[in-house]
Amino acid sequence: MTRVVEVEPERLDRWLAGFAERHGPFDATREDTAGGVVVRAEAPDGATAVATPFAHDPLGIVLVRRGGYAVALAAGGRLGESKVGRRHVQSRTAAGGWSQQRFARRRGKQADELVVAVVGHARRILLGDDESPAAGAAGLPRALVIGGDRALVQQVLEAPALRSLQGLPVRELYDLPDPRRDVLETALRRGRSYRIAITDPPAA
Template identity: 40%
Template structure:
């Protein structure tokens, strides 16, 4: 989506968004590859929609996209930062099970010399223990259910997540994450609210708009706000 303005549309709003795009710009021509569905309208407005759940069959791409994003899914979730982790299982929008943990990791110091090195080693050891706790929670909660899961929601520190998923016990989860690989979501220190909120971010459909589509979309949004 380089050079395009990026918006995120909730699955339940996507049908209305697509209808509005067609009304503003004329019926678009749709074309799809393995990763994206591109809509090009008669007035040169263009929308590039990420296929977050994989390729479409291709017979009726817009209808297939709507069916794909609206399908209820069972998802695992692993959110991890140095100071906390959250692990959960969602069935559609219901949080079926979860595990939360907070970790003590010292902040950085401005001290120098050997003191700084000892402090850095202590901080690294604390972080390792924190990641071990997150790994234990994922092994306990997610690995037994991995065969039921349609995907894995990841959020937080990308390096820490890679380290945790590289542990042999979590190999099934690492394989699940690769099925529809996405960047980890940026999240605050994980807690129950952050875990619940992350689901909406994960399910939102990314759409890139060129300048022609972006200008009219901004006007439509202002009109909607004025009419409220």
């Protein structure tokens, strides 16, 4: 049985110390990857832990749901320029006939307007309003943290104005609620955390 926990980089050593207290002194290996150093720990009782980092900096954050959106650029673990806003997209309806078609058109229009707004903010905040910045230019995000409504997020990231963000490493957080300032801060904390896959020791 494997489970996953998220641990902020500043707390990793303390977490590993606790793992040793629970399972005994362990052998650890470290592997350099594009996202940081992966730590693998194997305890004498058979428990294992694999800590995978997302150590990219700066980080771009794009969160979109029907109830609103948040876009931010973070560096050094701190939020920099950001925009949090609300744009309502109606939920689906069970009504039929012409009413349903009219409702679907209205809902589609609202979703399109939301996507256009988020693309504009992302271009300004993440790309400095330059649709074709020089590769590796200072201040550009090296990875993205995304969350909210999967379909809406993908529409945003597929926009031609954001083509410079395509292909960046991505951490997905689709379980986040409607974006607000505190949700944006949670996205940054979770986005830069280690994801640790823990396998419990075999049953006696």
